[in-house]
Amino acid sequence: MTRKIRIFDTTLRDGEQTPGVALDIEKKLEIAHALSDLGVDIIEAGFPINSKSEFEAVKRIAKDIDSKICGLARALKQDIDKCIDADVHIVHTFISTSPQHLKYQMEKSEDEVYEMAVNAVEYVVDHGFTCLFSPMDATRSDLGFLLRVCKGVENAGAKIINIPDTVGIMYPSAMKEFISKIRREINVDLDVHCHNDFGMAVANTLAAVEAGVNQVQVAVNGLGERAGNADLEQVVMALKLLYKIKTNIKTERIYKTSKLVERLTGVRIMPNFPIVGENAFAHESGIHVHAVLKKPITFEPIKPEMVGARRRLVIGKHVGTHGIEAKLKEFKINVNEEQLREITNKVKELGGKGKRIVEEDLIAIAEDVIGRVPREERIVELIDMELNSKFGKKPTARVVLNVKGEKKEAVAEGVGPVDAVINAIRIASGENIILEEYHLDAITGGSDALADVTIRLSDGKNTTMARGVSEDIVMASVMAFINGLNRLLRL
Numbered sequence: 001m002t003r004k005i006r007i008f009d010t011t012l013r014d015g016e017q018t019p020g021v022a023l024d025i026e027k028k029l030e031i032a033h034a035l036s037d038l039g040v041d042i043i044e045a046g047f048p049i050n051s052k053s054e055f056e057a058v059k060r061i062a063k064d065i066d067s068k069i070c071g072l073a074r075a076l077k078q079d080i081d082k083c084i085d086a087d088v089h090i091v092h093t094f095i096s097t098s099p100q101h102l103k104y105q106m107e108k109s110e111d112e113v114y115e116m117a118v119n120a121v122e123y124v125v126d127h128g129f130t131c132l133f134s135p136m137d138a139t140r141s142d143l144g145f146l147l148r149v150c151k152g153v154e155n156a157g158a159k160i161i162n163i164p165d166t167v168g169i170m171y172p173s174a175m176k177e178f179i180s181k182i183r184r185e186i187n188v189d190l191d192v193h194c195h196n197d198f199g200m201a202v203a204n205t206l207a208a209v210e211a212g213v214n215q216v217q218v219a220v221n222g223l224g225e226r227a228g229n230a231d232l233e234q235v236v237m238a239l240k241l242l243y244k245i246k247t248n249i250k251t252e253r254i255y256k257t258s259k260l261v262e263r264l265t266g267v268r269i270m271p272n273f274p275i276v277g278e279n280a281f282a283h284e285s286g287i288h289v290h291a292v293l294k295k296p297i298t299f300e301p302i303k304p305e306m307v308g309a310r311r312r313l314v315i316g317k318h319v320g321t322h323g324i325e326a327k328l329k330e331f332k333i334n335v336n337e338e339q340l341r342e343i344t345n346k347v348k349e350l351g352g353k354g355k356r357i358v359e360e361d362l363i364a365i366a367e368d369v370i371g372r373v374p375r376e377e378r379i380v381e382l383i384d385m386e387l388n389s390k391f392g393k394k395p396t397a398r399v400v401l402n403v404k405g406e407k408k409e410a411v412a413e414g415v416g417p418v419d420a421v422i423n424a425i426r427i428a429s430g431e432n433i434i435l436e437e438y439h440l441d442a443i444t445g446g447s448d449a450l451a452d453v454t455i456r457l458s459d460g461k462n463t464t465m466a467r468g469v470s471e472d473i474v475m476a477s478v479m480a481f482i483n484g485l486n487r488l489l490r491l
Contacts, residue, residue: 002244002245002246003245003246004245004246004247004248005209005213005214005215005216005239005245005246005247006041006042006214006215006216006247006248007039007040007041007042007215007216007218007232007235007236007247007248007249008040008041008042008044008070008191008215008216008217008218009035009040009042009043009044009217009218009219009220009232010044010193010217010218010219010224010229011031011035011219011220011221011223011232011261012028012031012032012035012043012044012045012046012057012061013044013045013046013047013072014044014193014219014223014224014225014229015219015220015221015223015224015229015261015265016028016046016223016265017224017225018223018224018225018228018265018267020266020267021223021265021266021267023057023264023265024053025053025056025057025060027264028045028046028057028061029057029060029061029064030260030264031220031260031261031264032045032061032064032065032067033064033065034253034256034257034260034261035067035220035257036065036066036067037250037253037257038249038250038253038254038257039247039248039249039250039253040067040248040249041067041068041215041248042067042068042069042070042090042215043061043065043067043068043069043070044070044071044072044092044217045057045058045061045062045069045070045071045088046058046061046071046072047071047072047073048071048072048073048079048082048083048085048086048088049073049074049078049079049082049083055082055085055086058071058083058086058088059085059086059087062086062087062088062089063087068089068090069088069089069090070088070089070090070091070092070132071083071086071088071090071091071092072092072093072094073091073092073093073094073120074093074094074095075093075094075095075116075117075119075120076120077120077123079093080093080120080123080124080127083129084127084129088129089129089130090129090130090131090132090160091124091129091130091131091132092132092133092134092162093120093121093124093131093132093133093134094133094134094135094136094162094164095113095116095117095120095134095135095136096113096135096136096137097113097135097136097137097138097141097145097146097149098136098137098138098140098141098166099140099141099142100137100140101136101137110145113149114145114148114149114152117133117135117149117152117153118152118153118155118156120133121133121153121156121157121158122156122157124157125156125157125158130159130160131153131157131158131159131160132158132159132160132161132162132191133150133153133158133160133161133162134161134162134163134164134193135149135150135161135163135164136164136166137164137166137167138163138164138165138166139163139164139165139166139167139169139170139175139178140166140167140169143178143181146182147181147182147185147186150182150185150186151185151186154186154187154188158188159188159189160188160189160190160191160214160215161186161188161189161190161191162190162191162192162193162217163178163179163182163190163191163192163193163208163213164192164193164194164195164217165192165193165194165195165201165204166193166195167195167197168194168195168196168197168198168200168201168204168226168227169197169198170194170200170204171198171200171203171204172200172203172204172206172207173207175192175194175204175207175208175211176207176208176210176211177211178211179192179207179208179211179212179213180211180212183211183212183213189213189214189215190208190212190213190214190215191213191214191215191216191217192204192205192208192213192215192216192217193217193229193230194208194217194229194230195224195225195226195227195228195229196222196224196226196227196228196229196230197226197227199227201222201227201228201229201230201231202230202231202234202235202238204230205218205230205235206235206238206239206242206243209239209243209245216230216235217229217230218230218231218232218235218236219231219232220232220233220257220258220261221233221258221261221262221265221267221269221273221276222234222273223261223265223267231274231275232249232254233254233258233274233275233276233307234274234275236249236251236254237251237254237275237302237306237307241301241302251306251307251308252305252306252307252308253308254275254276254307254308255275255276255307255308255309256308258275258276259276275302275307275309276307276309278312280304280309281300281302281304281309281310281311281312282311282312283299283311283312283323292311296311315327315347315351315357315361315362316347316351316357317347317348317350317351317352318351319344319347319348319351320344321340321341321344324340324343324344324347324362325340327362328340328343328362328366331363331366333363333366333367333370335366335369335370338374338375339366339369339370342369343362343365343366343369346365346369347362347365350450350471353471354448361450364450364452364469365450365469367467367469368452368467368468368469368479371466371467371483372483372486373483373486373487373490377486377490378486379403379404379485379486379489379490380401380402380403380425380429380482380485380486380489381401381402381482382399382400382401382425382478382482383400383401383402383407384398384399384400385397385398385399385400385421385478386398386399387417387420387421387474389417394413394414394415394420395413395414395416395417395419395420396411396412396413396420397411397412397413397414397417397420397421397423397424398410398411398424399421399424399425399428400428401425401428401429403428403429403430408428408429408430409428410424410425410427410428411424411427412424412426412427417474418438418473418474418477421474421477421478421481422435422477422478422481425478425481425482425485429485431459431485431488431489432459432460433457433458433459433481433484433485433488434457434458434459434460435455435456435457435481436456436457436458436463437455437456438453438454438455438477439453439454439455440452440453440473440476440477441453441454448471449471450469450470450471450476451469451470451471451472451473451476451477452467452468452469452476453467453468453469453473453476453477453479453480454466454467454480455467455468455477455480455481455484456484457481457484457485457487457488458488459488462488462491464484464487464488464491465484466480466481466483466484466487467480467483468480468481468483
C-alpha cells in the first residue's frame with residue numbers, strides 16, 4: 001500500500017508572523033480558498049484570541065472553506081474557548097516543554113506544565129473537538145519529560161501530537177533519530193513543525209517522514225517567524241518525486257498559489273528559490289539550453305508543467321544559437337544562419353557588459369539585424385568613430401568609413417553628438433543624405449535600456465526607413481543612418 005502524508009498548512013498563522021506581513025480578512029480568505037483548492041488537508045487559519053479581527057477571520061474561513069480548519073490556542077481555557085466560538089474543526093493547543101522556556105518564559109515547574117497540557121487537551125476533547133497538541137520547543141526538551149507530556153496528552157484524548165523544532169536547531173540525522181524515539185512510544189498520529197534558522201527545515205521535515213510521522217506542517221513560500229518554516233512546495237514535491245509518497249496536493253496549482261501568496265503578503269520570492277523561483281526552470285547556458293530543447297530531462301529534475309510553471313530560456317552572455325533560435329521562434333521571427341549568429345553575438349556582447357537582456361530587447365535586436373542590408377551588399381560600412389563633446393562647445397565627430405572598398409575619413413561638428421556624427425558620415429561618404437525624421441525609444445526602463453532609433457532618410461529622389469538598436473544612443477543612431485544610407489545607394 002502506498003504511503004500518504006497529510007499536509008497541514010500554517011501560512012495564515014505562522015506565515016503571517018513573518019515580519020512585515022499583515023493580512024486583512026479578505027486577503028486571508030482569498031489565500032484560504034487557494035489552499036483549499038490546492039488540496040491542503042488542514043489549514044491553520046489563525047490565533048483567534050489574538051484580536052477581534054483575527055477571530056472574525058478564522059470564523060469566516062471555518063464557515064466558507066471546505067478543508068478542515070484549525071485554530072491555535074495556548075493551554076488556557078480562554079484561548080480554547082475562542083477557537084470553539086470560531087467553529088474550527090481542530091483546536092491546536094500548545095505549551096512549552098524545554099528547560100529554557102520553563103525557566104525564562106513561563107517560570108513554571110515540569111509538573112505544572114504537565115498538568116496544564118493534560119487539562120487543556122481534556123477541555124478540548126470534552127467540548128467535542130479534535131485536539132492537536134504541541135510541546136513547544138520540543139527539540140530542546142528533555143526527552144524523558146517530553147515523552148511524559150506526550151503520553152499524558154495522548155491518554156487525555158489528543159488525536160495528533162506535533163513535535164516542533166521551534167528554533168530550527170535540528171539536522172536531518174538527529175531529527176530522524178529524535179522522532180523515531182517518540183514514534184516508538186506514541187500511538188496517535190505524529191506531526192512536525194520545522195523552522196528554517198539553519199536552512200534545514202525541509203530536510204528535517206523529510207527526515208521526520210522517514211521516521212514515521214503521519215502529517216507535516218508547512219507554509220507556502222516558506223513563510224514564518226525569523227527564517228521561516230518548511231516550504232510547502234519543496235516538501236510536497238520531494239515527497240512525490242523523491243520518496244514516492246502521496247499527498248492530496250494538486251501539484252499543478254502550486255505555482256499559482258505561491259504567486260498569490262507572494263502578491264498578497266508582499267514578501268518576494270528569491271529568484272533561485274526551488275520549485276517556484278523565477279529561475280527554477282530557467283536556462284541560459286548554451287550547452288544546457290541545447291540539451292533541454294532536445295530532451296528536458298537532461299537538466300530538469302521536475303517538469304515545470306507538474307507545478308503549473310513553464311520553462312524559460314534566458315537571454316544573456318552564456319546563451320547559444322539554439323537558445324536564441326528557440327526564443328525567436330516563440331515570437332514567430334525567422335532568421336537565416338548569418339542573422340542568427342549576428343543576433344547571438346550582439347546578445348553575448350551586451351550580456352558581457354552586464355546588461356540584462358529581456359524579450360523586448362531580443363525582438364528589437366532581431367528586427368534591427370533582419371532589417372539591415374546583407375553584409376556582401378553593403379556599400380558603406382563604419383570602421384571607426386570618435387566623439388569629442390565639451391561643455392559649452394559644439395560636439396566634434398570623426399568617422400572612418402569603408403566606401404566601395406576605399407577608406408574614407410572625415411571630421412564634422414554638430415548641434416549635438418548625433419548630429420555631429422551624421423554630418424561626418426555625410427562628408428566621408430560623399431552623399432548629401434537628408435534626415436527627414438528621427439525617433440528614439442528606450443526599449444525597457446532603466447539607464448542601461450537599449451536605445452531603439454528609427455529614422456527616415458531621403459536622397460532627394462527616394463526615401464527609406466531604417467533602424468538601429470544599441471545600448472548607446474549615438475551608436476544606435478549611427479547604425480540606423482548607415483543602414484538607411486546603404487538602402488538608398490542600392491536603389
